Every structure is written in C-alpha cells, then in structure tokens.
Amino acid sequence: MPCKEEQPSDISASLIPRPRGNRARHVSYLFLALCVCFLCLTEQSLDLVFHCIVIHFTALQVGALCQGACNFAEELRHVTSRYHGSYLRALNACLELRKRSFLFLLLCGVAYLHLLKESGLPVCRNLIIVCFCQLLNFVFDLQHPSAAEISEMYERNNCNVAQGLAWSYYVGYLKFILPGLKDRIREFNRSNNHLLNCEKTWKLHILIPLSCDMCDDLQTVDSHIHFIKNLPELNVDVAGIKKRSYKNSIYGILSENKEKHFCVMEYATPLRSLFAMSQDESAAFSCQDRLEQAKLFCRALEEILQRSKYCSGCYRLIVYDEPFFLHQKRPDLSVLWELRKSFLSVLMSSACGFRRS
Known part of the structure; x- marks a missing residue:
C-alpha cells in the first residue's frame, strides 16, 4: 500500500510549555487605563497630577540609579576580566545609560520646577527618602525578580x-x-x-x-x-x-x-x-x-x-x-x-x- 502523508512532529502541549507571550504587558496597559480613569473621576488639576507623576517617576528612577551605583562599585573590581578594561561598559552594564538617558532630562526638568517654586525643599527631601528606601531594598534583598520573571528573562535571551x-x-x-x-x-x-x-x-x-x-x-x-x-x-x-x-x-x-x-x-x-x-x-x-x-x-x-x-x-x-x-x-x-x-x-x-x- 502507498504511504500516507505523515503528520509533522508533535510535542504534547500538556507537557511542554509554550513561549511566554505579552499578557503581562497587556494587563499593565489595563491597569494604566484604570488609573487614568480614577484620576479623571477625582477631578484633580491636570497640572498637579502631571507634577506629581513627574516627581514620583523621577524619584523611582533616582532610587534605581542609586542601586546601579552600588553595583558599579562592585564591578570596578572586575573591569579587566569582565569588560576588557572599559569602565564605560561596566557603567553601562549597571545603569543602562542608553535606556535611561531620557530620565536625566526628566531630572533636569524636575530641578527646573524646583527652582521656580519655593517648595523645592520638601520635594528634595522626598527624593532622598525614596533613595533611602531603595537602598534598604537593595541591602535586605527585598526587591528581586520573581521566579517567573527570571525564567522569562533566561528563555528570552536563550x-x-x-x-x-x-x-x-x-x-x-x-x-x-x-x-x-x-x-x-x-x-x-x-x-x-x-x-x-x-x-x-x-x-x-x-x-x-x-x-x-x-x-x-x-x-x-x-x-x-x-x-x-x-x-x-x-x-x-x-x-x-x-x-x-x-x-x-x-x-x-x-x-x-x-x-x-x-x-x-x-x-x-x-x-x-x-x-x-x-x-x-x-x-x-x-x-x-x-x-x-x-x-x-x-x-x-x-x-x-x-x-x-x-x-x-x-x-x-x-x-x-x-x-x-x-x-x-x-x-x-x-x-x-x-x-x-x-x-x-x-x-x-x-x-x-x-x-x-
């Protein structure tokens, strides 16, 4: 009898995990939309909302930069063996300068707002508090990727x-x-x-x-x-x-x-x-x-x-x-x-x- 066409190789979907998709990002978009709706319902001033968003977002990034600076202090010991003697590569590995270059513009914008307002001191104090909290997270290892995030990172980068x-x-x-x-x-x-x-x-x-x-x-x-x-x-x-x-x-x-x-x-x-x-x-x-x-x-x-x-x-x-x-x-x-x-x-x-x- 002639051979029938053979089906392609099939790995059981119940056993082998498929690559992760973008559902987490889509859910984050949903939460962003809910936050925007809530802010609209509170009828807050747009200037005040924008100012608070810039301040809080910049504060988070300042905390991340502090953590990156701590990591850079360790990487200085390995510049020759890991980065071929390039301090810039070591700094970029810790701070991701290209991705965060726009954040420095935000910092400049926030500083400009502080110069225009007499209430700059409380804002600076808030930035220092955020840095302090971020450093506590780093010291006590309270903010680290979940097992799912680590797995996704490894799979995405092979x-x-x-x-x-x-x-x-x-x-x-x-x-x-x-x-x-x-x-x-x-x-x-x-x-x-x-x-x-x-x-x-x-x-x-x-x-x-x-x-x-x-x-x-x-x-x-x-x-x-x-x-x-x-x-x-x-x-x-x-x-x-x-x-x-x-x-x-x-x-x-x-x-x-x-x-x-x-x-x-x-x-x-x-x-x-x-x-x-x-x-x-x-x-x-x-x-x-x-x-x-x-x-x-x-x-x-x-x-x-x-x-x-x-x-x-x-x-x-x-x-x-x-x-x-x-x-x-x-x-x-x-x-x-x-x-x-x-x-x-x-x-x-x-x-x-x-x-x-």
Whole structure:
C-alpha cells in the first residue's frame, strides 16, 4: 500500500510549555487605563497630577540609579576580566545609560520646577527618602525578580542550560547525522532485504524522557523492543579527530497483533547531563529544575530542528513523562508500552506493508 502523508512532529502541549507571550504587558496597559480613569473621576488639576507623576517617576528612577551605583562599585573590581578594561561598559552594564538617558532630562526638568517654586525643599527631601528606601531594598534583598520573571528573562535571551544543551546536540551531532540518514538507510536496505521498507519512517526517532533517566539498552526495559542492527557508520573529521565514527541503531517493535515494525531509535543523550547534575549536590540543581530544563530542551530542540534546512523530514521527537522504573512495579501501566504504542501509531500511520515476526 502507498504511504500516507505523515503528520509533522508533535510535542504534547500538556507537557511542554509554550513561549511566554505579552499578557503581562497587556494587563499593565489595563491597569494604566484604570488609573487614568480614577484620576479623571477625582477631578484633580491636570497640572498637579502631571507634577506629581513627574516627581514620583523621577524619584523611582533616582532610587534605581542609586542601586546601579552600588553595583558599579562592585564591578570596578572586575573591569579587566569582565569588560576588557572599559569602565564605560561596566557603567553601562549597571545603569543602562542608553535606556535611561531620557530620565536625566526628566531630572533636569524636575530641578527646573524646583527652582521656580519655593517648595523645592520638601520635594528634595522626598527624593532622598525614596533613595533611602531603595537602598534598604537593595541591602535586605527585598526587591528581586520573581521566579517567573527570571525564567522569562533566561528563555528570552536563550540563557537556559536547556538552550545550550539543545544547540550543542544539534551542531555537534544531529547536524552531522540527519542530512545523510536516508542515504545510510538505503545502503542498509540493499544488504538487508529492504528491512525498512517504508520511506516515510526513515527518520531518527529521538526518545525524550522528561525524567531524564535513561537505560543503556532498550531491550532490558521492554521485551517487545529488540535490537536489530546498526546502520552503516558515518565517519567525519571533527575537531582534530580523524574519521570520527557515528553509529545509529535499528530496533524492532512488536505490536499487539505480533507484527514487528522497524525504526532508527535512540535517546537524546544531553538529558543524561541534566540527570547527572540533579544527582550531584555541588551542581545545586533540583529535580524540579531538571524537569523544567528537560521541557525547555524539548521545545528548544524542536524549534532548532524546524528551522534547520539540513534536518527537515529526518527526525521525530518522542516525549514522555513517567520514568522507566514504573513499568517494573505495574506491568499493566508499562511506560514502555505506552511509548511502544506511540511508535506504532507513527509507523502504522504510514500504512506501509509490515513484516511479521
């Protein structure tokens, strides 16, 4: 039978978090509108309202500048190692001069207002009080980003451990393996009676357990999965290593009706690093951190591969949640059985002819 069109790789939306959107900013716009409405209802003088807004906004920024000055005092110790000897770069890292340049204009405007009014002393006193409060926040660490804000910052700037692992996995392995995978499968088929007989399944099936726990031999964790053979080796000159060898394994998966289906399958090996980090106390990497980074690894890897012109149509990510050891206690709830079914649904969707075991 001819192969049907295969659906694109799908990562479960219930498991993998999507990138954060702009809802927080939109809600802030709503609160701003509510504040404006409230000020209008109070029928206050516009001049007074504007003057108060300028004073309070400038006071907040003065407090932030004080905190930046404290940070700059520390960065002076690291100008050579972190900023290549540039004091301006160190100052900009602490104060963000470009973003806050307009604030100095506000300060000048406020100072001008003070010169015109005899009530400048109370305003200056308020600025000093705000600086004092901001410095107290800094000393006692009362004003720091929330966990969600830190996570968003890292994701937006691609600074997560998961981002680095995903990119390393792609540029150091998948970018070598995937482009020539189908040619190696053709070579394998010529000497193995066309074992992989459906071209729609000529993909690298990458197992991604969110627990990051993985076994070295799939046959030891599920009797329905059998190692068949390795594909022909790929030899590449890499980083001074002549003819570095890359291997990929073919496994047979036995279905309920005793039909055996074949695919190229392996774990996403960078997840082993996350698991090892969570087991090492010196890494300060909790199980919750590991789970979050594993999910972000899935999303980052999917995004990288989707954009890659070298890897299109050569991979499938298989994401699952439970650790392997569960199936040893509850055979009827075998995780590998669920994994096997997900493989079979992929392979059988191609509607190719199957080999019976």
